[in-house]
Amino acid sequence: MSGTPSKPTRVGLADKNPLIQAALRQLLNADERFELVHVSSDCQEFLLRVAETPIDVGVIGWIIGPCDGRIILDHVEPGTRIVVYTGDENKSVPSQVMAHGGAAFVSKMEQPEVLLDTIAAVAAGRMIFPYIDVRTINDNPLTTLTRRELEVLSDLASGRTNKQIARDLGVSLNTVKFHVRNLFQKLGVNSRGQAIALYLRS
Known part of the structure; x- marks a missing residue:
């Protein structure tokens, strides 16, 4: 064939x-x-x-x-x-x-x-x-996130802390905080709760 x-x-x-x-x-x-x-x-x-x-x-x-x-x-x-x-x-x-x-x-x-x-x-x-x-497709704000930002967001939705996420991903705590700030900005939210709610709804 x-x-x-x-x-x-x-x-x-x-x-x-x-x-x-x-x-x-x-x-x-x-x-x-x-x-x-x-x-x-x-x-x-x-x-x-x-x-x-x-x-x-x-x-x-x-x-x-x-x-x-x-x-x-x-x-x-x-x-x-x-x-x-x-x-x-x-x-x-x-x-x-x-x-x-x-x-x-x-x-x-x-x-x-x-x-x-x-x-x-x-x-x-x-x-x-x-x-x-x-x-x-462009109506979904999650499409604006990078793969690493999506990883961080899914970890947040699973209840992990920044320290736990840093350990899981093998990066520094400051790097995780950087990704969190970026994804908050891209999603237009101001808190973890808002970001998680948007993630679960999308």
């Missing part, structure tokens, strides 16, 4: 539903374009596994306790492209995925082949967002 890479795309899965895990495992293992590297049941396990065993593309659910897909998108290893595969009918989810650096959004209402082709397209460098009205 033309266009098939010499090496299969390394894929990691994260979904809280064992039935979805089993179905996706079967789909990916049957397609020579992909190598399924690991399967996780929650966001923390997924992030740990990706850090230990790098992948090309991650396929994740949107709600995978104890957090949601935004945490993965904000903290996943650089270079890992993420496809969000979910049955969540909230129309804001695709734009949230894009705002947080995701590569694609696929609804679980789609045929399995759509997901497989999306993974292949993402591995080739494309972004797939069929449900987004691109005119609304």
